[in-house]
Amino acid sequence: MATAAPTRSVFQSSDLSRSSAEVFAAAADHPVEVTRRDGESLVLMSKGADRSRDALLELAAQLIAVATSTERTLAERMSDRFPWMLALSHDDRALCAEQILSAARASFATGQAHxxxxxxxxxxxxxxxxxxxxxxVDVEWLDDDEPVARP
Structure with missing residues (x-):
């Protein structure tokens, strides 16, 4: 199955000194590859992109742990890993688990951590x-034809 790779520009290492503003502007937008004649290419990216990547890998580790267990429901296993899910209703926990798993699959397939x-x-x-x-909190809805008094 083919996956879409994240956008990546390619620059030569000499571009860092000749046109660093262009390289840094591209790296602020998406990871850039810097090729070198004397070694393996490097990747330059923003700290935010690096944090997103780390967060996605952490989520992947949690979801793999959840997926490898066969006991209980998916929502129950995810609630063990993400205890904040216990504040949701039973039905919402199931929906939450499904939607997070679907979004994670989309992130992994497209390289888009967000x-x-x-x-x-x-x-x-x-x-x-x-x-x-x-x-x-009970919400009090106003009729469309009912004027609202100024505070």
Missing amino acids: LAIAELTAWKETASALAAGLGR
Whole structure:
């Protein structure tokens, strides 16, 4: 199965001294490959891209641990690895597990770490909000023709 590789520009090591602004601008946008005559090529990337890559690898390690177990449901196994999921309802835990796993698969297939990290973060923030009681407030809806008084 072919996967889409992340965008990567290629520069020669001499470009770092001749046109460093161009190389650094490209590296701020996506990883760049710097080829060298005397050794293996290097990859230059932003610290943010490096952190995203590390976060994706950490998530991959967690999901592999979850996937290799056959006991209990996926949601229950993921709740062991991500205890914040316990703040979600039973049905939402199952949905969360499925959506995180799907987003992770998309991230791994495309090399785009943000897909999985954004999904994981969104669910974690939802669980935090629910744990803080934000989901228990009754909402009072106003009619469209009802004027709203100034505070």
